[in-house]
Amino acid sequence: MASIRILTILVYVIAVPHGIDSRENDYIDSDPIVAAPSPWPVGTYGLLMPTDGCPSTSIYFYTGQRKFDTEDSDPNNNWSSPCHLGGWYGKNNMELQFCIKTVLDVNENAWPAGEYCIFRFGGSCPYGMSEGRVGWDDEDSDNENSHGGTLPDGVYDSNTHIDFCCQTSGSASASINLPTNDNFMLFQYNQYQCQEVDGMRATSEWFRWDTEDRNNEDYDTGSHPYKGVEDDNDDIKLHFCYYERI
Ligand SMILES: [Ca+2]
Numbered sequence: 001m002a003s004i005r006i007l008t009i010l011v012y013v014i015a016v017p018h019g020i021d022s023r024e025n026d027y028i029d030s031d032p033i034v035a036a037p038s039p040w041p042v043g044t045y046g047l048l049m050p051t052d053g054c055p056s057t058s059i060y061f062y063t064g065q066r067k068f069d070t071e072d073s074d075p076n077n078n079w080s081s082p083c084h085l086g087g088w089y090g091k092n093n094m095e096l097q098f099c100i101k102t103v104l105d106v107n108e109n110a111w112p113a114g115e116y117c118i119f120r121f122g123g124s125c126p127y128g129m130s131e132g133r134v135g136w137d138d139e140d141s142d143n144e145n146s147h148g149g150t151l152p153d154g155v156y157d158s159n160t161h162i163d164f165c166c167q168t169s170g171s172a173s174a175s176i177n178l179p180t181n182d183n184f185m186l187f188q189y190n191q192y193q194c195q196e197v198d199g200m201r202a203t204s205e206w207f208r209w210d211t212e213d214r215n216n217e218d219y220d221t222g223s224h225p226y227k228g229v230e231d232d233n234d235d236i237k238l239h240f241c242y243y244e245r246i
């Protein structure tokens with residue numbers, strides 16, 4: 001049995017990257033090669049990059065970035081203090097940076113039940129997670145959106161549409177197991193609190209995009225990070241959780 005299992009794993013490692021390469025994706029940087037099991041749950045997906053950079057010093061993650069050209073007239077982006085987002089941000093523009101796991105691997109750990117969200121990547125959500133989308137109506141006048149590297153599933157033109165995958169079936173207060181070697185981020189799904197993670201201290205943080213003020217077309221649908229479209233209907237506010245080693 002053991003030899004069959006090892007053979008299965010070898011075939012999987014050799015075969016999977018070719019399968020991924022043949023998939024159409026405009027936003028994939030280059031041929032991903034991962035030869036060793038990742039400590040992160042199985043599947044392809046993305047995480048927000050914190051100021052620390054991607055977990056595991058980027059061995060398992062490709063990086064990318066999205067500049068949002070937010071409202072220029074009386075601009076009012078706002079964010080929590082502290083805010084550990086890895087990109088840069090100001091009142092009238094901001095950049096998100098991503099950590100994208102592009103390759104299925106031999107890790108058999110699924111994302112545990114709980115209440116949190118990650119970025120979708122590769123066309124579908126990891127097993128057990130439900131999907132949704134948030135649409136940012138970026139600045140209409142002389143829009144200067146840009147992007148680079150490997151991005152979450154979505155559409156990145158003069159507006160921004162990003163797909164999410166969320167665990168919604170568990171409890172945020174029931175601690176889950178994830179790699180604790182590096183600081184990282186998950187999106188917050190529960191309105192009131194971060195998902196608890198064994199061995200990590202969670203801090204709830206947020207960013208509010210001042211999206212286009214005129215005839216705003218922001219939207220959110222399906223399962224997405226809390227909160228999504230703000231009550232005033234022309235801003236997007238997302239909560240995320242910064243996890244630090246205790
Ligand atoms: Ca702007």
Ligand SMILES: [Ca+2]
Pocket residue numbers: 137138139140158159212
């Ligand atoms: Ca727009």
Ligand SMILES: [Ca+2]
Pocket residue numbers: 071209210211212213234235
């Ligand atoms: Ca606005």
Ligand SMILES: [Ca+2]
Pocket residue numbers: 071072073139140141212213214
């Ligand atoms: Ca505007």
